[in-house]
Amino acid sequence: MPDADKTLRDLAGYTMKRAFSAIQSDLNTTLKPFGLRMTTFSALVVIVDNPGLRQSKLAEVLLIERPNLVVIVDELERSELISRDRAKGDRRAYELSATLKGRQLCDKACIAVRAHDARMTEGLSEDECQALIAALRKVEANGSTRDADKSPHVSRA
Amino acid sequence: MPDADKTLRDLAGYTMKRAFSAIQSDLNTTLKPFGLRMTTFSALVVIVDNPGLRQSKLAEVLLIERPNLVVIVDELERSELISRDRAKGDRRAYELSATLKGRQLCDKACIAVRAHDARMTEGLSEDECQALIAALRKVEANGSTRDADKSPHVSRA
DNA sequence: TATTGTTATACTCTATAACTATA
DNA sequence: TATAGTTATAGAGTATAACAATA
Numbered sequence: 001m002p003d004a005d006k007t008l009r010d011l012a013g014y015t016m017k018r019a020f021s022a023i024q025s026d027l028n029t030t031l032k033p034f035g036l037r038m039t040t041f042s043a044l045v046v047i048v049d050n051p052g053l054r055q056s057k058l059a060e061v062l063l064i065e066r067p068n069l070v071v072i073v074d075e076l077e078r079s080e081l082i083s084r085d086r087a088k089g090d091r092r093a094y095e096l097s098a099t100l101k102g103r104q105l106c107d108k109a110c111i112a113v114r115a116h117d118a119r120m121t122e123g124l125s126e127d128e129c130q131a132l133i134a135a136l137r138k139v140e141a142n143g144s145t146r147d148a149d150k151s152p153h154v155s156r157a
Numbered sequence: 158m159p160d161a162d163k164t165l166r167d168l169a170g171y172t173m174k175r176a177f178s179a180i181q182s183d184l185n186t187t188l189k190p191f192g193l194r195m196t197t198f199s200a201l202v203v204i205v206d207n208p209g210l211r212q213s214k215l216a217e218v219l220l221i222e223r224p225n226l227v228v229i230v231d232e233l234e235r236s237e238l239i240s241r242d243r244a245k246g247d248r249r250a251y252e253l254s255a256t257l258k259g260r261q262l263c264d265k266a267c268i269a270v271r272a273h274d275a276r277m278t279e280g281l282s283e284d285e286c287q288a289l290i291a292a293l294r295k296v297e298a299n300g301s302t303r304d305a306d307k308s309p310h311v312s313r314a
Numbered sequence: 315t316a317t318t319g320t321t322a323t324a325c326t327c328t329a330t331a332a333c334t335a336t337a
Numbered sequence: 338t339a340t341a342g343t344t345a346t347a348g349a350g351t352a353t354a355a356c357a358a359t360a
């Protein structure tokens with residue numbers, strides 16, 4: 001009984017669920033030696049790339065709700081990969097920066113993650129891989145237009 | 158401060174996470190009027206397409222652990238969309254079949270899901286959409302090769 | 315009043331071990 | 338002993354309401 005899921009396999013959505021599930025599983029295996037997961041890794045990368053970033057901005061960039069980001073930042077801080085410093089001029093806010101240890105771990109993890117990414121896209125030509133990423137961005141954008149009312153930073157055409 | 162996540166955006170994995178997140182959100186909104194979610198919908202579709210399917214086979218097809226499938230099947234049965242019948246010849250097993258109500262709901266939900274899928278891939282040509290699905294399948298296959306030891310039904314080349 | 319970060323909470327999906335009843 | 342389905346449980350991601358401190 002092959003092809004029991006033929007109806008689903010023609011859907012981009014279901015096919016993406018399966019592909020993403022494979023990626024997520026492989027990525028978490030890849031990140032485990034670094035003590036990171038997909039969420040903590042992506043937060044660390046953005047903090048390394050944007051020293052002084054505030055939590056609310058980080059949440060906005062990663063599309064993570066503020067309450068959920070707190071535990072991620074907590075975890076990174078407990079591991080001494082980042083520091084939370086009171087923002088001068090606004091004592092409500094924190095500025096996030098990576099520590100030396102955080103930057104070093106991030107560098108190593110990034111190399112492993114890029115290798116993982118290459119492994120998952122193996123068999124695709126350079127052009128096909130770029131087309132895949134472009135198509136995925138378009139899909140994400142198509143989704144964002146639906147709840148434009150919930151995203152005040154997105155202008156409505 | 159645009160492009161705060163530029164490092165992540167070059168990764169197929171992270172870009173797919175964002176795209177899939179958008180799809181999942183839109184899909185659940187689409188399915189809510191039918192009382193379905195992505196998991197229950199996909200299970201219902203496979204049952205409609207394969208009358209008499211056993212739970213363990215369904216779990217294998219959908220890549221869902223057997224314990225997790227139980228609650229999904231429970232939910233579909235409680236909603237009277239499917240029936241569980243004792244398999245003749247093996248009183249341990251159940252054969253799953255959709256009820257008339259289940260097939261009718263599935264038909265309507267499928268139409269809505271295909272419209273959702275078209276909405277999410279809007280702006281992609283027919284060829285680009287097929288290329289996207291083909292690339293996603295390749296990514297999924299690349300992931301499966303890693304844990305071939307965990308999938309005894311996959312022959313190791 | 316509004317915003318930043320926080321706590322508490324709940325829901326979904328996922329993963330594993332252990333059980334039952336059959337085979 | 339092995340398999341089909343089940344129960345219980347735990348982890349991770351996600352979403353919302355409400356709060357304290359500050360603006």
